[in-house]
Amino acid sequence: MSEKEHYYADEKAEIKADVQTTSAVGSVAGDDPVLLSYTHKEERGLIRKMDFALLSFSMGIYITAFIDRGSLGNARLMGITKDVLHGNDKNFSFALSCFFIFYIVFSIPGTLFSKIVPPSTSLGLGCFMWSAGAAGIAATHNPAGVYVCRMLIGLGEATFGLGVALLFSFWYTKEELQKRFGVLISGAGLAGAFGGLIAFGVNSIKHSKIAQWRILFMIEGFPGIVLSVMLFFMLPTYPDAKSRYFTERQREIAIARMAKDSIHEGDNGLDMRGLRRAVLDWKSWVMCVIFACYCANTASVNGFFPTLIRSLGYQGARAQLFTVPPYAVGLVVTFIVTVTSDRIQRRGYLIAPTFMLGCLGWALMLGLDAASKSRSILHARYFGCICLVSAAYATVPMIVGWVTANTPSHSQRAMGLGMLNTVGQCAAVGMSYAFPIKDTPHYRLGLGLNVGFTILGAILALAMTAYFKYENARRDRLEGEVDQSKLNVQEDFDLARGFRYAL
Numbered sequence: 001m002s003e004k005e006h007y008y009a010d011e012k013a014e015i016k017a018d019v020q021t022t023s024a025v026g027s028v029a030g031d032d033p034v035l036l037s038y039t040h041k042e043e044r045g046l047i048r049k050m051d052f053a054l055l056s057f058s059m060g061i062y063i064t065a066f067i068d069r070g071s072l073g074n075a076r077l078m079g080i081t082k083d084v085l086h087g088n089d090k091n092f093s094f095a096l097s098c099f100f101i102f103y104i105v106f107s108i109p110g111t112l113f114s115k116i117v118p119p120s121t122s123l124g125l126g127c128f129m130w131s132a133g134a135a136g137i138a139a140t141h142n143p144a145g146v147y148v149c150r151m152l153i154g155l156g157e158a159t160f161g162l163g164v165a166l167l168f169s170f171w172y173t174k175e176e177l178q179k180r181f182g183v184l185i186s187g188a189g190l191a192g193a194f195g196g197l198i199a200f201g202v203n204s205i206k207h208s209k210i211a212q213w214r215i216l217f218m219i220e221g222f223p224g225i226v227l228s229v230m231l232f233f234m235l236p237t238y239p240d241a242k243s244r245y246f247t248e249r250q251r252e253i254a255i256a257r258m259a260k261d262s263i264h265e266g267d268n269g270l271d272m273r274g275l276r277r278a279v280l281d282w283k284s285w286v287m288c289v290i291f292a293c294y295c296a297n298t299a300s301v302n303g304f305f306p307t308l309i310r311s312l313g314y315q316g317a318r319a320q321l322f323t324v325p326p327y328a329v330g331l332v333v334t335f336i337v338t339v340t341s342d343r344i345q346r347r348g349y350l351i352a353p354t355f356m357l358g359c360l361g362w363a364l365m366l367g368l369d370a371a372s373k374s375r376s377i378l379h380a381r382y383f384g385c386i387c388l389v390s391a392a393y394a395t396v397p398m399i400v401g402w403v404t405a406n407t408p409s410h411s412q413r414a415m416g417l418g419m420l421n422t423v424g425q426c427a428a429v430g431m432s433y434a435f436p437i438k439d440t441p442h443y444r445l446g447l448g449l450n451v452g453f454t455i456l457g458a459i460l461a462l463a464m465t466a467y468f469k470y471e472n473a474r475r476d477r478l479e480g481e482v483d484q485s486k487l488n489v490q491e492d493f494d495l496a497r498g499f500r501y502a503l
Contacts, residue, residue, distance in 0.1 A: 036256045043257070046250045050171050053236050053245040055183060058164050061127055061231070062187030064224035065157055067195045068134035070302040071220050072096060072150070074199035075137075075213040077306050077319055083211055084140055089437045091143050096303045096432035098147045100425045102154030107162075107421030110155075114163035115270060115414040118241070122159055123167070124231035127224055129156030135221025138214040162417035165400050169413055170238055173257060174405045174502065175345065181397035182338020188393045189331030192305075195220070196323035199306075203317040274411030277493050283406075284416050286464060288423035290351070291399050293457030297358055297392040299428035300450055304435040304443075308385060311370050311441035312378055322382075326389040333357075333390040338397045346503050347402040348465030351395055352458040358391025359454035360384070366447035391454070405502035406468075409493050427453065468501040475500065 072080070076092060085091035114122040133152030140146050168180055202216045236243045239254035246254070278284050305326075310319045341350050364384030368377050403420065407413040434446035482498035494501070 036252060038253045038256070042250075042253060046246070046253050046257075047176070049245055049250065050236075050254075051180075053243075054168065054171060055180060057227075057231060057235050058167075058184050059187045059190075060227050061123060061160060061164065062184055063191045063194065064127065064220075064227060065130060065160060066188045066191035066302075067198075067220050068130050068153055068224060069099065069157065070192065070195055070305075071134060071199075071216060072137075073303050073306050074195060074320060074323075075216055077310065077316070078199075078203060078213040078216065079211065080146075080213045083213070084146055085143050088143075090433075093433045093436070095143070095146045095150050096299075097429045098150040099154040099157075100299065100429040100432065102151045103158045104422050104425045104429070106155055106158035107425065108415065108418035110158035110160070111162050111166060111414050111418035111421070112270060113159060114166050115410060118237040119163060119167040119170075120231055120233070120235040120237055122163055123235060124228050126156040126159030126163070127231055128228035129153075129159065131156070131221050131224025131228060133221075134217055135225065136217075138217035138221070158421065162400065162421060165404060165417055166410070166414055169404050169410070170258070171236075171254060175342070177404055178338055178342035178345075178347070178397065178401045181401045182335055182342070185338070185393055185397040186331045186334045188396075189327045189334055189389075192301075192327030192389070193324045193331070196306075196320055196327065199320040200317050200324075203320050270414070271409060271411040274409035274413075274493065275415045277409070278407065278412045278415035278419065281494075283464070283467075284403075284419055285423070286460060287399065287403050287416070288419050290457050290460045290464070291396075291420040291424035292427040293355065293453040293460075294392070294395045294399060295424040296427040296431050296453040297362075297388065297450055298396070299425075299431040300434065300446060301389055301392045303432060304446065305385070305389065307435060308365065308443070311443065312381055312385075313373075326386040329386050330390040330393050334394040334397065337394045338401075341398055341401070347398045347405075348461045348468070348503055351398050351402075351461040352465075354391050354394045354398070355454045355458035355461065356391075358388050358395070359451055359458070361387030361389070361391060362447055362450040362454060366444060366451060370441040370443075388450070395457070402502060406494055408496075408499065412493055465503055468503050472500045472503075 072092075072095060081087060081089065081092050085095065110122075110126070130153040133149040133156060136149040136152070137146055140149060164184065165181065168177060168184075172180055198219060199216060202212050202219065205212060205215065208215065234244075236245055239246075239251050239258065241251075243251070306319055306323055309322050312322075314322050337350055337354060341347055361384040365381055365388070368381050368384075370381070372378070400417070400420070403416050404413060407416050431446065431449065434449055435443050436445075439445060479497055493499075
């Protein structure tokens with residue numbers, strides 16, 4: 001069977017690409033349209049290379065980021081509060097919130113920074129900062145030192161934050177993004193599992209002149225520093241930039257693939273019209289609230305999950321070890337949900353039930369007696385832990401994929417993704433104070449808030465799905481059938497004739 005050729009924008013629905021011979025990525029505004037044809041085999045080969053070059057590094061980034069972000073929760077069980085934070089639970093909560101404060105303040109500038117400079121520079125710099133901050137905690141001797149290091153981690157991860165999602169949107173089509181986001185976010189589950197295993201191993205060290213929590217931060221911080229150096233030199237940037245991974249032919253195909261559904265601005269800076277569209281669009285703010293519901297859940301898991309496991313009666317190294325299975329299950333759930341979403345090309349339909357899975361987990365932890373010694377109740381609460389961790393990580397790739405699919409301009413997308421973090425992490429700051437020691441072992445405040453956030457997230461996801469479905473139907477009635485290959489979003493972005501929202 002012969003290879004089927006693709007052309008963007010011709011009358012037979014084959015794929016033709018109008019590629020302007022400038023440094024702009026995927027520009028379709030040229031006066032001299034160029035017809036580019038390529039085979040399925042060529043496209044598959046390109047995608048395999050993209051997965052190798054982009055996913056491998058991005059997974060490494062994500063794993064180190066989430067290990068470093070959540071390590072303070074494990075260190076709490078090893079005595080960091082007593083040794084450095086003067087035994088004050090409020091100091092621990094403030095150390096957690098220092099990360100989120102800097103993450104919030106620099107989320108939009110950090111994401112836009114990834115649009116202004118090559119992603120290899122922005123992500124490499126961010127990775128170096130958060131890894132150095134994590135390793136630096138090992139050398140601290142007072143609360144101020146911990147606060148500064150946590151701020152550095154927040155600053156670095158804001159530079160990284162959703163910059164990886166922006167990088168993926170330069171290379172992958174709407175239909176391909178969801179699965180890649182799922183694989184990427186599964187790195188958070190791996191990080192949780194690895195972090196728990198590392199903490200278990202460190203906690204098993206009985207005779208050391210160095211405090212266990214200091215060893216933990218050294219082990220978890222230094223690998224990211226090595227990775228950051230590799231990113232500067234080895235991470236691909238834009239399809240139109242020379243790369244060790246792709247031939248000129250493959251870069252041309254990459255540009256042509258993306259030209260059909262995005263405005264590609266390349267490395268030409270920011271389009272102020274796209275920034276304004278993101279800020280003034282009410283839908284952006286609703287998506288931010290949905291993301292805030294996810295952030296509240298994840299912040300609770302990152303900062304207090306080992307504490308919740310300890311409330312089940314596990315102590316010391318066993319408490320660290322029992323954090324691993326929920327993360328492992330969460331990794332599988334995240335992959336299944338995102339693959340399903342990718343296959344059926346639906347986001348909101350799956351975000352809502354995933355939030356409700358989390359609601360079940362938090363409700364079990366809240367409703368069942370934490371002081372009970374009944375094995376059945378302990379098992380049910382541990383099942384709740386598995387549910388809440390699985391949901392916490394499975395929702396984010398679909399939310400990010402939803403926003404990415406519905407923002408055709410890179411600048412609009414960069415601002416929209418930055419807004420997600422800025423608004424969303426405000427909820428995370430509040431959750432840093434929701435599990436005080438005085439609430440042991442019930443933690444009704446923190447658990448109750450998480451139940452509320454999951455319900456709100458599910459309701460808003462269903463509401464936005466209904467709105468997008470209504471709006472698409474309205475545009476179908478007004479515009480009739482539109483040839484998507486002729487879609488031009490250059491001027492009106494998601495309001496352009498022929499544009500349809502992803503559900």
